[in-house]
Amino acid sequence: MKNFIVKIMGNTSKKLAAKCTLLTKDEQKYLAATFRAASKNSDKIREEDLIVSGKLDAVLLERFWGPQIDPRLAQFLTNFLFGYGPNKSPSCDFNRFAELYVYNVRGTSEERMMVAYNSLGMDFNDTIELPYQLLREYCESIASTYIKVLKSASSSRAKTWINKGFRGRASHVQALGEAIAASVEGDADVTLNACTSNQLNKWLQLNTLLRQMTEAVFVNLYGINKKTGDESPGPVARAEPCLMPLPIGLDSMPDYPAFIDLSHIVWLNSHIPQKHQDKWRFLFSSHIHGESFSTMTGRIQDQGASLLIIEDNSGYIFGGYAPASWSLGPNFVGTDESFLFTLAPKMRVYPATTYNNHYQYINHHTKTLPNGLLMGGQFHFGAIWVNGDPFGEGSSAESCSTYKGYKRLSKEPNFRIKSLEVWGVGDKPMSLKESDERDLSVLDVNPEAKAILDMAGRTRHSEGIREPPPL
Structure with missing residues (x-):
């Protein structure tokens, strides 16, 4: 994909865009409009059009990048567009402007690695290590911009979460960026000073969350996929990839006590199986439904896959x-x-080791077995233990062989529950009764109709096309 844009003659952004053979026709149109606005109808964007005295030019950038871009990412992008050090250029042409988009949205891992190096003011070379602190800053700037885009977009999904009190707080957004960067090493809690190109290449191939966020950010910044007839240079978010699930069940609660963040939702949703990422179904909140283990068990049983989220004191x-x-x-x-x-x-995130199958246990009103909810470990030494009676007490063990890399989850081994929620993810599974009813013929539920057909000597075609019963 390198050097995919040919040398161009001409002075209009549309002619320039039309020469970019790896841009779709829609991309050519929108990139031309954005380039025209930023370049003030010339064939180059000058650095002073984007940066004035080392600060963002709010007048220009507010039109399409200003409100939605982290200041650090803005600086990183100018490094890529205009260069750095002695090779710095006062302007960039359409070629470089389009490269930044294409490499970030659908580039190979090597091309995206080159973008990261250049954006951080470094020449890309297999032998040059990237300082980890710079990588972390880069990931934090992408995460911050993604959340800004999410909050300013017209997506009904994001608006529903935000209107119910879910925010994109700076500390949590920073933690999201840190977590993404930390995954470059096998053990996320090992302190790194620098990353090799091999580490980065493998990480960029495997880290789907960073790729999806980066794609969404640049599709947005470049104004791709706007509504038909909208020729303005301003960006409009694309619906996909959407890392936010559709929240089900919050509309009826005007005073919902949110205690997790938009960043948390994005992080968690990226780790659950893709088949469950489209929707979260609200099942239980200790603030709304009360501190009752019986109520909780009644609301979360037979609901399919779910997320248990706890905040300690x-x-x-x-x-x-x-x-x-x-x-x-x-x-x-x-x-x-x-x-x-x-x-x-x-x-x-701590994935399963398969050392044992102690993934989920819940029991209540028994005399011979513990009453409560457990995930991982052993009875009395669970990775997560929620006591059944009295409700509100929990514990987290120091070690747990059920999950890889596990470290105690709560601050103290024994804790008081401040908040507890359970969300079903994906569609609710059908009960056996619902499944059986779906397979019934109208003749099964209407024996009179079946008898009339028998007396008339008519064939019951529905019986002939049924699936054979399972063995």
């Missing part, structure tokens, strides 16, 4: 993804899709 937020329906009983259930996570003070 020290402000630590953590929980687990339960891939199977919760069901009262003496046995552990679940699969190795299960994982535990922390959201505050850091965002981390």
Whole structure:
């Protein structure tokens, strides 16, 4: 994909865009409009059009980039567009402007790595290591801009969350960027000074969250996929990829007590199976439904896969993804899709080791087995233990062989629950009764009609096209 834009003659942005063979026709149109606005109808964008005395030119950038871009990312992009050090140029042409878009939206891992190096003021070379602190700044600037885009977009999904009190607080957005950068190393809590090109290449291939956020950011900044007839240079977010799930069940609660952040939702949703990412179904809140274990179990049973989210009295937020329906009983259930996570003070995910299958347990009103909810570990030494009676007490063990890289989730081994929520993810599974009813013929529920057809000697065609019963 490198050097994909040919040398261009001409002085209109439309002619320039038409020569970019790897841009779609719609992309050519929108990039031309954005370039025309930024270049003031010339064939080059000058640095002083974007940066004035080292500060963002609010008058120009407010038109299409200003309100939605983190100041750090703005500086990184000028490094890419105009260069740095002795090779710095006073202007950039349409070629470079389009390269920034294409490499970020659909570039190879090597091309995206080159963008990262150049944006951080470094020449790309396989032998040059990238300082980890710079990588972290880059990830934080992408995360910050993505949340800004999300909050300013017209997406009904984002608006529903925001209107219910979910915010994109700076500290949580910063933690999201840190978590993305930390995943460049196998152990996210190992302190790195620098990253090799091999580490970065592998990381860029595997980190789908960073790729999706970066794509959404640049599609937005370049004004791609606007409504038909909208020729303005301002950006409009594209519907896909959307990292925000559709919230189901919040509309009827005017005073919803949100305690997690938009950044947390994006982080968690990116880690659950893709088939469940489209919607979250609100099932239980200790603030709304009361501190009652019986109420909680009644509301979360037979609901399919779910997320348990807990805030302790020290402000630590953590929980687990339960891939199977919760069901009262003496046995552990679940699969190795299960994982535990922390959201505050850091965002981390602990996947299953398959060492044992102690993923989900819930029981109540029994004399011989513990009464409560457990994820991971053993009875009395659970990674997450929520006591059944009295409700409101919990514990998190120092070690847990069920989950890889596990570290205690709460601040203290024993904690008081400040907030507890359960969200079903994806569609609610059909009950056996609903499944059986769906397979019934009208003749099964109307024996009179069946008898009339028998007397008339008519064939019952619906019986001939049924699926054979399972063996």
